[in-house]
């Protein structure tokens with residue numbers, strides 16, 4: 001299934017008609033440069049074009065009051081003076097004779113997107129709209145927003161499709177208070193937002209935008225606010241919050257649909273956000289959400305005011321929705337202290353609501369609050385100092401071209417095992433390098449005349465070579481001895497390949513720990529066997545009580561340990577090894593295979609035992625980028641597993657900064 005793109009140039013036909021410094025950044029060009037970039041990069045015509053429609057009164061009344069709708073209906077007939085007058089009652093927003101029409105189209109576009117996804121016409125999609133929506137409230141326009149496009153879409157989806165749970169992810173740099181107010185007592189809609197806050201000094205300066213607004217009554221726990229108390233947040237800060245807050249909770253919540261308030265003013269260069277995250281981070285944020293809700297994801301444009309980073313970020317998002325592998329994340333150096341403090345506060349505020357956070361460190365409230373006050377005062381003084389510091393022009397490299405290899409998935413299968421559609425069957429190329437073959441023979445193939453093993457191994461080696469050259473994206477091999485095949489690839493990668501290898505071993509087996517010494521290989525092993533304590537930074541045994549058979553424990557380990565570590569390590573190849581007795585179930589296996597493709601530009605090589613031929617189809621579908629099946633609502637992970645995870649994170653966070661979840665104790 002494809003990706004929907006919803007855009008109509010009618011939504012460019014309104015603009016600010018008077019002087020208002022607060023609103024001058026919200027210009028029609030935001031939409032035109034974004035759409036033109038999609039066309040220029042050949043992404044628009046890879047999408048399914050879905051037309052906009054006007055939201056009906058009934059649609060709008062799902063969120064807004066009748067008096068507000070009636071008032072807005074009058075604006076097309078107002079004089080300029082009346083429009084100015086009408087605007088005065090709201091904050092940081094402007095009206096225009098054509099904005100009511102455009103606001104109906106923006107909301108209608110979101111609904112068209114929901115229909116396209118829910119009816120299975122497409123898998124996911126993006127709506128390029130203006131005016132944005134997430135600040136508008138039941139009876140008020142605000143922050144350039146007139147109707148709350150995404151809130152209306154959530155109510156519409158619940159009503160029309162009987163959805164039980166909807167996740168709204170708001171990565172815009174402003175707090176979508178309109179969305180929060182709409183759902184704060186509603187446990188069926190989980191609203192997640194990060195936003196520039198600066199201890200309530202940044203617009204809209206609301207007390208209820210802080211991390212302790214967790215929702216009300218039945219909705220307690222279903223509102224997650226991550227305040228950024230400093231500007232300059234980077235890719236590491238964003239990924240940390242996804243891995244340690246949003247994803248664990250989102251998987252536990254198990255939404256039927258994911259809506260994204262896709263604001264790109266959280267990208268570098270934006271005058272509002274003043275953050276430093278690069279546009280390609282949105283490829284990863286999108287990718288990390290694409291295995292929720294069976295891939296049903298609707299992204300609706302909110303903010304984004306830098307006419308260079310906005311189109312770049314839009315293209316990164318749409319290209320990922322189309323299934324293209326994400327670019328390797330630029331050098332991730334760990335979250336900053338302010339971000340860690342916010343992370344700690346949010347996890348602590350939600351401990352009581354989400355079992356994945358149950359063991360999150362508590363907030364020493366007294367100490368943290370006084371520390372925060374001290375910090376804020378300190379910042380106040382600094383702020384005074386650099387009042388005149390204007391926003392220096394930020395520059396950043398053009399996001400890398402994301403070329404998809406001609407072969408998406410290559411499979412090395414024994415005779416008689418069918419190769420699923422979309423995959424290429426891969427055999428040892430005749431020109432297998434004799435030197436390598438001989439070395440294999442010596443090192444790995446026990447009885448030298450076992451030509452079957454030899455051909456399989458040389459197929460593996462040439463497969464790895466072709467992945468290295470980006471001729472093949474991912475691979476899957478059924479081998480007679482998984483451990484031996486793993487050692488062979490590790491050995492080859494360590495010597496022949498110049499880059500880093502991440503080995504993810506699912507299940508018990510002896511692993512080549514000596515090879516992890518050289519820092520070229522990181523090996524993470526999930527098993528139920530306590531392994532002898534390895535002090536090596538590069539061999540990480542994750543011992544789970546029920547091994548990989550307990551979905552929630554295993555998944556929390558993947559989200560809270562493997563992913564952050566994998567992002568920080570930034571391998572050029574991921575080797576995913578499934579041991580015969582791993583006990584991992586198909587849906588968890590597919591989630592893992594899907595999530596890991598956010599690393600190494602999707603270069604994932606899967607090794608499985610020959611006997612597991614019924615695993616070929618589900619694994620191949622994950623390698624082809626199909627969304628993994630939903631895991632269902634996860635029960636609490638076993639306390640022992642959470643304990644193991646916390647201890648591991650604590651032990652490793654000195655070496656792996658993205659594992660941190662609390663600010664280092666300051667002296």
Ligand SMILES: CC(O)(O)NCCCCNCCCN
Nearest residue numbers: 022092132143174203302303
């Ligand atoms: C959709 C959105 O979240 O991007 N709207 C942002 C509204 C910002 C209002 N304040 C502007 C002050 C000018 N420096």
Ligand SMILES: [Zn+2]
Nearest residue numbers: 172173174303
């Ligand atoms: Zn914004």
